Amino acid sequence: MRYCGKGKFMRPLFLVAIALVVGALVPAGGNARIAGTAITIGVQTSNKPLGGLTWATYGKTAQVSGTTADGQAGTSLELQKSAFPFSAGFSTVGQTTTGSGGSYSFTTKPTVATRYRVVIASDTTSQSSVATVYVDGDWINLPTHACGGLSCHEHFANTIIFPAAVARHEGAKRAYYYFGVRYGSQTTPPTSVKLVKSGRLRHLSGTRYRAGFSVTFPTVQAYYYYYWLICTKDTEARDGLGLPGKHHCGARSIRYSAIKQGYIG
DSSP: OOEEEEEEEETTEEEEEOOOOOOOEEOOOOOOOSSSOOBOOEEEOSSOOBTTBEEEETTSOEEEEEEBTTOOTTOEEEEEEEETTOTTOOEEEEEEEOOGGGEEEEEEOOSSOEEEEEEETTEEEEEOOOEEEEEEOEEEEOOOOOOOTTEEEEEEEEEEEOOGGGHHHHHTSEEEEEEEEEESOSSOOOSEEEEEEEEEOEEEETTEEEEEEEEEEEOOSSEEEEEEEEEOOOOHHHHSOBOSSOOSTTSSEEEHHHHTTTOOO
């Protein structure tokens, strides 16, 4: 994705709003039965799921939780994970005991696409299904300024933090810059944003990079509503960052309805 923002204006008073699409509870698994007690599993992050896919922002946590079918408290459970490219199999990364009704919860912080499962420590044939959590870089919006007069010259930029293992590959990508403006409306965004330019990310230090662009547009009308977007194309199958498939980034224009879904990459 990445990072997008919007602004609504009424002259001579100006209001700026920046929006980061964040989200909700993600069901990422279900009941599983191998030979022992069934265990349910679900994953919650701060981001809205896309097409049933759960994703977390790099550096942020994901909550893995569920219940055991027997509903017993005090059962020892293990959280196991297998990280992209999944060749090393599963390893134990957390332990807890069930609470009332057989409930459990683990907090984890994936760095690339990661598969999770929960097993009963004393009977590893009793395990949940596998829940996959995808990961995107941490795109941090830089501040903009309120516009005045008959035209607006604005600079939009992000600092992006990538996981160390993939920073060099991700940092070598091109960023795509989009902008759209709608006049005569206080509440209705532009129907689409158009590709303004593209360019390489700028390396700041370590795993931190910068992307940004400038636009100038007239503001002679009393009301206008603009929207901007910066993105890079996902290559999840290659390095485990982002979501599988294509999600509009690089197209000549992107409809606002697609942006509202919560992810562009």
